[in-house]
Amino acid sequence: MIANLMRRRLLVMLGKGGVGRSAVAAAVALTASRGGRRTLIIEADPRAPIAGAWGGRPSFDPQELAPNLSAMMLGGQESLEQYLSFVAPRAVLRAVFSTRIYQYFVHAAPAVRELTMMGKVCHEIERRKAPLKPWELVIFDAPASGQALSMIRTPFAAGGAFGESVAGTEARNIAALLSDLERCAIVAVTTAEPLAVAETLEIGHAVAALQIKLAAVFFNRASDARFTAADIARAARLGERDPALSDIEDLAEIARGDIRRRTRDRRALELLRRRLACGVIEVAERRGRAGVELYDDLARRLAAELPLAGDAAGTAAPA
Ligand SMILES: Nc1ncnc2c1ncn2[C@@H]1O[C@H](COP(=O)(O)OP(=O)(O)OP(=O)(O)O)[C@@H](O)[C@H]1O
Numbered sequence: 001m002i003a004n005l006m007r008r009r010l011l012v013m014l015g016k017g018g019v020g021r022s023a024v025a026a027a028v029a030l031t032a033s034r035g036g037r038r039t040l041i042i043e044a045d046p047r048a049p050i051a052g053a054w055g056g057r058p059s060f061d062p063q064e065l066a067p068n069l070s071a072m073m074l075g076g077q078e079s080l081e082q083y084l085s086f087v088a089p090r091a092v093l094r095a096v097f098s099t100r101i102y103q104y105f106v107h108a109a110p111a112v113r114e115l116t117m118m119g120k121v122c123h124e125i126e127r128r129k130a131p132l133k134p135w136e137l138v139i140f141d142a143p144a145s146g147q148a149l150s151m152i153r154t155p156f157a158a159g160g161a162f163g164e165s166v167a168g169t170e171a172r173n174i175a176a177l178l179s180d181l182e183r184c185a186i187v188a189v190t191t192a193e194p195l196a197v198a199e200t201l202e203i204g205h206a207v208a209a210l211q212i213k214l215a216a217v218f219f220n221r222a223s224d225a226r227f228t229a230a231d232i233a234r235a236a237r238l239g240e241r242d243p244a245l246s247d248i249e250d251l252a253e254i255a256r257g258d259i260r261r262r263t264r265d266r267r268a269l270e271l272l273r274r275r276l277a278c279g280v281i282e283v284a285e286r287r288g289r290a291g292v293e294l295y296d297d298l299a300r301r302l303a304a305e306l307p308l309a310g311d312a313a314g315t316a317a318p319a
């Protein structure tokens with residue numbers, strides 16, 4: 001159980017491509033929204049798979065997916081410029097947007113784009129027009145590792161590079177939010193796959209270099225097998241005695257495979273716990289499930305691990 005994780009206002013989900021960042025982000029969001037928290041998922045993926053699972057379309061404006069649960073997609077020049085208009089006077093920006101140098105930077109310099117995208121994520125926490133109530137939890141389903149790490153690093157680098165300009169101040173605000181353990185949690189999603197584990201360790205180092213502690217690791221697709229080798233041997237003996245159970249040896253072989261997997265999971269879990277010194281939350285593999293059915297299943301299992309206690313709806317948000 002990871003106390004306090006759900007108290008933060010922003011959860012940033014990092015991880016190698018395909019490990020289940022979106023599935024875990026959606027499941028955590030469902031857990032929070034069912035606990036009464038006004039939750040927003042921000043998808044970096046332009047296909048917006050999470051909104052799509054609920055039948056929604058990719059949208060820059062938040063769309064409601066379920067009670068207390070909305071999603072929006074990040075990106076698009078237009079939505080980023082709309083965000084920029086909140087951090088600088090409109091007249092100044094209109095002039096800036098039309099300059100060739102701005103166009104050049106947004107298209108050619110990934111850092112400017114990344115900074116703007118991170119800024120947009122952070123601003124969703126603080127800014128929402130009345131009469132809409134502010135989000136209590138924003139979950140950012142970030143791009144896969146490399147790009148996401150550079151999105152996280154950019155505000156720290158830009159805070160110094162842009163000095164006292166509007167961009168410099170904004171970059172420092174974003175960096176301060178990312179570093180604030182009360183308000184923000186940077187978490188990693190992994191599987192037992194060696195490459196995914198290696199990338200997770202790398203993520204841990206990269207955020208530590210920014211003086212940020214990884215808040216938690218979600219260990220996805222953990223084997224659900226809870227039987228032992230002794231259980232399999234007992235079943236095999238039954239099969240020898242009763243001809244009607246002759247198929248049991250095939251089943252036993254499958255079960256042995258699951259035990260080998262469980263052993264691999266355990267080794268990966270030990271390594272992560274030892275090297276990252278943060279809580280690791282196991283998320284079971286739910287074969288044959290996908291979309292909302294999968295998110296719902298995972299959310300039910302996560303509810304016990306992610307207590308919202310003490311910060312019920314309305315009292316959650318630290319100032
Ligand atoms: N615990 C799980 N049990 C069963 N299937 C899962 C689980 N987690 C993820 N999946 C499935 O694995 C696939 C990849 O998951 P998902 O799309 O969430 O990964 P991702 O890390 O967001 O990928 P991408 O890098 O493409 O954004 C999906 O088909 C999803 O339904």
Ligand SMILES: [Mg+2]
Binds near residue numbers: 049141
């Ligand atoms: Mg995804």
